[in-house]
Amino acid sequence: MNPMNTMNSTDTLAAYQNISNVTGEMVAAAQAGEWDRLTVLERHYATLVSRLATAQPARLTNEMLRQKIELIHKILADDAEIRSHTEPWLGRVQS
16 A cells, blocks of 8 residues: 555555455454454454545456455455354343
C-alpha cells in the first residue's frame, strides 16, 4: 500500500484478500471457542478495514471487480458463521 493512503487496483484487491484471510481465521477461532485469539483477530480485522475504508478508491478491471465481489461474499459468510458461534456464547456469559 502506498504511504499516502492511496491504493492501486492490486493493492485494493490484496486488501480484500487479507480481510478475507483474517475472517477465515476468525471463523476457526470461533468454532474452537478460542475467544482470546478471536479478540486479537478482531482488532487486526478492524485495522485492515479501517485502512481500506480511508483509502482513495481504485479503478478495478471487470475481473478484479468480480474477485472483489467474491471476497465480499466470503467475508459476509464468515461473519455470519462467526456470529453463529459468538452470539450463543455471549448469551451464556450475560446470564
